[in-house]
Amino acid sequence: MLHTVNKSPFEKNSFETCLRFAKDGSAILLFEDGVYAALQGTKFAPVVEEAMKSKTIYALGPDLAARGVSDKVLEGVKVVDYGGFVDLVAENGPVESWL
Amino acid sequence: MEDEMMEEGGVIKKFMYINRTAPYGTIYALEALEVVLIGAAFEQDVSMVFIDDGIYQLKKDQDTDGIEMKNFSKTYRALEMYDVEKLYVDKQSLEERGLTEDDLLVDVEIKTTDELTALMEEQDVVLSF
Numbered sequence: 276m277l278h279t280v281n282k283s284p285f286e287k288n289s290f291e292t293c294l295r296f297a298k299d300g301s302a303i304l305l306f307e308d309g310v311y312a313a314l315q316g317t318k319f320a321p322v323v324e325e326a327m328k329s330k331t332i333y334a335l336g337p338d339l340a341a342r343g344v345s346d347k348v349l350e351g352v353k354v355v356d357y358g359g360f361v362d363l364v365a366e367n368g369p370v371e372s373w374l
Numbered sequence: 375m376e377d378e379m380m381e382e383g384g385v386i387k388k389f390m391y392i393n394r395t396a397p398y399g400t401i402y403a404l405e406a407l408e409v410v411l412i413g414a415a416f417e418q419d420v421s422m423v424f425i426d427d428g429i430y431q432l433k434k435d436q437d438t439d440g441i442e443m444k445n446f447s448k449t450y451r452a453l454e455m456y457d458v459e460k461l462y463v464d465k466q467s468l469e470e471r472g473l474t475e476d477d478l479l480v481d482v483e484i485k486t487t488d489e490l491t492a493l494m495e496e497q498d499v500v501l502s503f
Contacts, residue, residue, distance in 0.1 A: 283396055283427050285470070308399030311430065316472020337440025341398055343433040343447070347472075356440075
Protein backbone atom coordinates (compact mmCIF):
# COMPACT_ATOMS: atom_id res chain seq x y z
CA MET A 276 0.00 0.00 0.00
CA LEU A 277 1.17 3.54 -0.82
CA HIS A 278 -0.19 6.26 1.43
CA THR A 279 -0.13 9.84 0.20
CA VAL A 280 -0.56 13.02 2.25
CA ASN A 281 -0.93 16.42 0.59
CA LYS A 282 -1.97 18.58 3.56
CA SER A 283 0.23 20.44 6.05
CA PRO A 284 0.42 18.58 9.37
CA PHE A 285 -0.02 21.92 11.12
CA GLU A 286 -3.32 22.57 9.38
CA LYS A 287 -4.97 19.16 9.27
CA ASN A 288 -4.49 15.86 11.07
CA SER A 289 -4.26 13.89 7.80
CA PHE A 290 -0.60 13.01 8.34
CA GLU A 291 -1.04 11.85 11.92
CA THR A 292 -4.12 9.81 11.04
CA CYS A 293 -2.22 8.31 8.11
CA LEU A 294 0.55 7.23 10.48
CA ARG A 295 -1.99 5.74 12.87
CA PHE A 296 -3.48 3.50 10.19
CA ALA A 297 -0.48 2.77 7.97
CA LYS A 298 0.85 -0.73 8.43
CA ASP A 299 4.51 -1.33 9.22
CA GLY A 300 6.53 -1.62 6.05
CA SER A 301 4.28 0.67 4.04
CA ALA A 302 5.39 3.63 1.97
CA ILE A 303 4.17 7.15 2.71
CA LEU A 304 4.62 9.89 0.15
CA LEU A 305 4.35 13.52 1.24
CA PHE A 306 3.54 16.02 -1.50
CA GLU A 307 2.08 19.53 -1.97
CA ASP A 308 1.64 21.04 1.54
CA GLY A 309 2.23 17.57 2.99
CA VAL A 310 5.99 18.11 2.54
CA TYR A 311 6.03 20.40 5.57
CA ALA A 312 5.86 17.22 7.68
CA ALA A 313 9.26 16.12 6.34
CA LEU A 314 11.27 18.99 7.79
CA GLN A 315 13.85 19.33 10.55
CA GLY A 316 13.11 21.28 13.68
CA THR A 317 9.33 21.26 13.48
CA LYS A 318 7.15 19.91 16.25
CA PHE A 319 6.39 16.94 13.96
CA ALA A 320 10.02 15.97 13.40
CA PRO A 321 10.09 13.49 16.34
CA VAL A 322 6.86 11.91 15.10
CA VAL A 323 8.36 11.41 11.64
CA GLU A 324 11.59 10.01 13.05
CA GLU A 325 9.64 7.49 15.09
CA ALA A 326 7.52 6.53 12.06
CA MET A 327 10.63 5.96 9.94
CA LYS A 328 11.64 3.07 12.19
CA SER A 329 8.85 0.99 10.67
CA LYS A 330 7.81 2.81 7.48
CA THR A 331 9.48 4.50 4.53
CA ILE A 332 8.73 8.17 4.10
CA TYR A 333 9.14 9.92 0.77
CA ALA A 334 8.77 13.61 -0.13
CA LEU A 335 8.23 15.09 -3.57
CA GLY A 336 11.26 17.19 -4.56
CA PRO A 337 9.52 19.80 -6.74
CA ASP A 338 7.09 20.58 -3.89
CA LEU A 339 9.99 20.97 -1.44
CA ALA A 340 11.79 23.32 -3.86
CA ALA A 341 8.68 25.42 -4.49
CA ARG A 342 8.35 25.99 -0.76
CA GLY A 343 12.04 26.81 -0.26
CA VAL A 344 12.62 23.92 2.12
CA SER A 345 14.75 21.46 0.12
CA ASP A 346 17.69 21.94 2.47
CA LYS A 347 15.66 21.26 5.61
CA VAL A 348 14.51 17.71 4.91
CA LEU A 349 14.92 15.25 7.78
CA GLU A 350 17.62 12.66 7.41
CA GLY A 351 16.05 9.38 6.31
CA VAL A 352 13.27 10.93 4.26
CA LYS A 353 13.67 9.94 0.61
CA VAL A 354 13.22 12.73 -1.89
CA VAL A 355 11.67 11.67 -5.20
CA ASP A 356 10.72 13.45 -8.43
CA TYR A 357 7.52 12.95 -10.47
CA GLY A 358 9.00 9.84 -12.08
CA GLY A 359 9.70 8.49 -8.60
CA PHE A 360 6.08 9.19 -7.64
CA VAL A 361 4.94 7.07 -10.58
CA ASP A 362 7.35 4.28 -9.60
CA LEU A 363 6.01 4.30 -6.03
CA VAL A 364 2.46 3.94 -7.33
CA ALA A 365 3.51 1.13 -9.65
CA GLU A 366 5.50 -0.75 -7.00
CA ASN A 367 3.30 -0.43 -3.93
CA GLY A 368 -0.10 -1.55 -5.10
CA PRO A 369 -3.21 0.38 -4.07
CA VAL A 370 -2.93 4.06 -3.15
CA GLU A 371 -4.63 5.44 -0.08
CA SER A 372 -4.90 9.24 -0.26
CA TRP A 373 -5.18 11.09 3.03
CA LEU A 374 -6.75 14.39 2.07
CA MET B 375 -13.80 56.75 15.14
CA GLU B 376 -11.86 59.33 17.12
CA ASP B 377 -8.42 58.39 15.92
CA GLU B 378 -9.23 58.42 12.23
CA MET B 379 -7.09 60.86 10.32
CA MET B 380 -8.46 62.91 7.48
CA GLU B 381 -6.39 63.22 4.34
CA GLU B 382 -7.53 64.73 1.07
CA GLY B 383 -11.09 64.32 2.19
CA GLY B 384 -10.74 60.56 2.75
CA VAL B 385 -10.71 58.63 5.99
CA ILE B 386 -7.67 56.48 6.69
CA LYS B 387 -8.57 53.26 8.43
CA LYS B 388 -6.38 50.61 9.94
CA PHE B 389 -6.56 47.45 7.84
CA MET B 390 -5.01 44.22 9.07
CA TYR B 391 -4.61 41.22 6.78
CA ILE B 392 -4.13 37.95 8.65
CA ASN B 393 -2.38 35.20 6.69
CA ARG B 394 -2.62 31.67 8.06
CA THR B 395 -2.18 29.47 4.99
CA ALA B 396 0.86 28.06 3.23
CA PRO B 397 1.57 29.17 -0.34
CA TYR B 398 0.76 26.97 -3.40
CA GLY B 399 -1.32 24.27 -1.68
CA THR B 400 -4.34 26.56 -1.76
CA ILE B 401 -5.05 29.88 -3.49
CA TYR B 402 -5.52 31.85 -0.24
CA ALA B 403 -1.98 33.22 0.08
CA LEU B 404 -1.89 34.55 -3.47
CA GLU B 405 -5.39 36.01 -3.20
CA ALA B 406 -4.49 37.75 0.07
CA LEU B 407 -1.51 39.34 -1.62
CA GLU B 408 -3.71 40.56 -4.47
CA VAL B 409 -6.18 42.10 -2.04
CA VAL B 410 -3.41 43.80 -0.08
CA LEU B 411 -1.99 45.33 -3.26
CA ILE B 412 -5.41 46.55 -4.36
CA GLY B 413 -6.04 47.95 -0.90
CA ALA B 414 -2.69 49.70 -0.92
CA ALA B 415 -3.89 51.88 -3.81
CA PHE B 416 -6.42 53.45 -1.43
CA GLU B 417 -3.69 54.70 0.90
CA GLN B 418 -4.97 53.05 4.03
CA ASP B 419 -2.95 52.11 7.11
CA VAL B 420 -2.16 48.51 6.18
CA SER B 421 -0.47 45.76 8.17
CA MET B 422 0.02 42.08 7.39
CA VAL B 423 0.27 39.38 10.03
CA PHE B 424 1.68 35.91 9.42
CA ILE B 425 0.50 33.17 11.75
CA ASP B 426 0.53 29.34 11.57
CA ASP B 427 1.35 28.07 8.05
CA GLY B 428 1.14 31.66 6.82
CA ILE B 429 4.77 31.90 7.95
CA TYR B 430 5.73 29.67 5.03
CA GLN B 431 4.66 32.38 2.57
CA LEU B 432 7.78 34.30 3.61
CA LYS B 433 10.24 31.40 3.38
CA LYS B 434 13.41 32.20 1.43
CA ASP B 435 14.58 30.27 -1.64
CA GLN B 436 11.19 29.34 -3.11
CA ASP B 437 11.62 27.86 -6.59
CA THR B 438 8.40 26.88 -8.32
CA ASP B 439 9.81 25.78 -11.70
CA GLY B 440 9.18 22.14 -10.83
CA ILE B 441 5.50 22.60 -10.00
CA GLU B 442 4.84 25.02 -12.87
CA MET B 443 3.17 27.63 -10.70
CA LYS B 444 3.93 31.33 -10.39
CA ASN B 445 6.51 32.08 -7.70
CA PHE B 446 4.84 35.02 -5.99
CA SER B 447 7.22 35.13 -3.04
CA LYS B 448 9.17 37.99 -4.64
CA THR B 449 6.06 40.14 -4.39
CA TYR B 450 6.45 40.35 -0.61
CA ARG B 451 9.68 42.23 -1.16
CA ALA B 452 7.82 44.75 -3.34
CA LEU B 453 5.22 45.54 -0.70
CA GLU B 454 7.43 48.29 0.63
CA MET B 455 6.95 50.22 -2.62
CA TYR B 456 3.23 50.19 -1.98
CA ASP B 457 3.76 51.55 1.52
CA VAL B 458 2.91 48.22 3.07
CA GLU B 459 5.70 48.18 5.61
CA LYS B 460 4.16 46.66 8.69
CA LEU B 461 4.81 42.93 8.42
CA TYR B 462 4.32 41.05 11.65
CA VAL B 463 5.29 37.44 12.27
CA ASP B 464 3.98 35.33 15.14
CA LYS B 465 6.90 34.14 17.25
CA GLN B 466 5.19 30.92 18.33
CA SER B 467 4.32 29.87 14.77
CA LEU B 468 7.91 30.45 13.71
CA GLU B 469 9.28 28.37 16.59
CA GLU B 470 6.87 25.47 16.04
CA ARG B 471 8.24 25.21 12.51
CA GLY B 472 11.89 25.35 13.53
CA LEU B 473 12.37 28.57 11.58
CA THR B 474 14.11 31.83 12.48
CA GLU B 475 14.05 35.34 11.08
CA ASP B 476 17.03 34.39 8.89
CA ASP B 477 14.77 31.95 7.00
CA LEU B 478 12.50 34.77 5.85
CA LEU B 479 12.84 36.74 2.63
CA VAL B 480 11.73 40.13 3.97
CA ASP B 481 12.36 42.20 7.07
CA VAL B 482 9.62 41.55 9.57
CA GLU B 483 8.80 42.31 13.16
CA ILE B 484 8.56 39.20 15.31
CA LYS B 485 5.68 39.57 17.76
CA THR B 486 4.45 37.63 20.75
CA THR B 487 0.86 36.50 21.10
CA ASP B 488 0.05 39.35 23.47
CA GLU B 489 1.61 41.92 21.18
CA LEU B 490 -0.38 40.63 18.22
CA THR B 491 -3.58 40.61 20.25
CA ALA B 492 -3.00 44.27 21.10
CA LEU B 493 -2.39 45.11 17.44
CA MET B 494 -5.54 43.27 16.40
CA GLU B 495 -7.58 45.26 18.91
CA GLU B 496 -6.39 48.54 17.32
CA GLN B 497 -7.77 47.73 13.89
CA ASP B 498 -10.80 49.13 12.09
CA VAL B 499 -10.91 46.23 9.65
CA VAL B 500 -9.48 42.71 9.97
CA LEU B 501 -9.45 40.41 6.95
CA SER B 502 -8.48 36.74 7.26
CA PHE B 503 -6.99 34.46 4.65
